[in-house]
Amino acid sequence: MAQSPNLFIAQRFRRLRRTPALRELVTETRLSAADFIWPLFVTDVAGADVEISSMPGVSRRTVEGAVRAAEEAARLNIPAVCLFPYTDPALKTPACAEAWNPDNLTNRAIRAIKAAVPEVAVMTDVALDPYNSNGHDGLVRDGVILNDETVEALVRMALVQADCGADILGPSDMMDGRIGAMRDALERAGHKDVAILSYAAKYASAFYGPFRDAVGASGALKGDKKTYQMNPANRAEALRLVARDLDEGADMVMVKPGMPYLDICREVKDAFNVPTFAYQVSGEYAMLKGAILNGWVKDDVVLESLLAFKRAGCDGILTYFAPEAARRLGR
Numbered sequence: 001m002a003q004s005p006n007l008f009i010a011q012r013f014r015r016l017r018r019t020p021a022l023r024e025l026v027t028e029t030r031l032s033a034a035d036f037i038w039p040l041f042v043t044d045v046a047g048a049d050v051e052i053s054s055m056p057g058v059s060r061r062t063v064e065g066a067v068r069a070a071e072e073a074a075r076l077n078i079p080a081v082c083l084f085p086y087t088d089p090a091l092k093t094p095a096c097a098e099a100w101n102p103d104n105l106t107n108r109a110i111r112a113i114k115a116a117v118p119e120v121a122v123m124t125d126v127a128l129d130p131y132n133s134n135g136h137d138g139l140v141r142d143g144v145i146l147n148d149e150t151v152e153a154l155v156r157m158a159l160v161q162a163d164c165g166a167d168i169l170g171p172s173d174m175m176d177g178r179i180g181a182m183r184d185a186l187e188r189a190g191h192k193d194v195a196i197l198s199y200a201a202k203y204a205s206a207f208y209g210p211f212r213d214a215v216g217a218s219g220a221l222k223g224d225k226k227t228y229q230m231n232p233a234n235r236a237e238a239l240r241l242v243a244r245d246l247d248e249g250a251d252m253v254m255v256k257p258g259m260p261y262l263d264i265c266r267e268v269k270d271a272f273n274v275p276t277f278a279y280q281v282s283g284e285y286a287m288l289k290g291a292i293l294n295g296w297v298k299d300d301v302v303l304e305s306l307l308a309f310k311r312a313g314c315d316g317i318l319t320y321f322a323p324e325a326a327r328r329l330g331r
């Protein structure tokens, strides 16, 4: 049993990878169902409550179906759902008035979910695109997306959502000044405890394609969103946006898309140490699901991809995989 002195290795990292128990003991990052916000697409258009072809496994739901999903979230220990409406095209106008109709889809769904499963937090989308005949997140005049006029509309929309019982408002529009305007209006209206999760660093991304199918905005959208959503090349700007939104009264911030922007998640968490979320967006879901369904990768990529968000510093993830991932984690 001659041993060469060359074989004395002080740092054998494999020692702690030898058994499941040892690996478990030194695990640095954990994923749980409590990390998820589950996005739901709601519709009352007859026949539209079907699977979205670019998002296999994800369907639009009726308000009643959204309530059932929220009940499932409660059973799976998923703390929050986020509502996105597929609006009847006949209700979409350039003025977007349906956005602050107290009886619009989202607002009916908020009330129904809070009545049935009050323990599940309801997050909303504050943006005009599902109600806009031109598909943009802002009001448009002569081809220009109007900032301040849009902020006024978003404030009206946010107040009605708060009245209906929304727990978390999610402004996803990227207009300047909307967080401050919303926070101010919420305080004045007595909604002191409504949280704002700002889509602070939202990039102009091609990964949103399937979502626009899901909410029926793809056909309507003329041009792109590059005058309001961020340039994917920028990181310093993301940090300035997060600082700005926190100053204006955001409680939590988001980076979006997710996986291609994990460097931004890490920088935001390190710089501000505030509740930081990322959105694993529709295109990311479609890529992973499509490859799984083709047998090109194993479905283990689902939990691996979500764990990566936690490792990058995120406190939680908006993900269409929420129920599937929660079930896997429970096994």
Ligand code: PBG
Pocket (backbone or CB within 6 Å): 125, 127, 128, 129, 137, 172, 173, 207, 208, 209, 210, 211, 212, 225, 280, 281, 282, 283
């Ligand atoms: C629009 C909005 C988008 C998403 C959430 N809110 C798309 C866009 O900005 O065009 C994308 C979510 C996803 O792709 O899953 N207000």
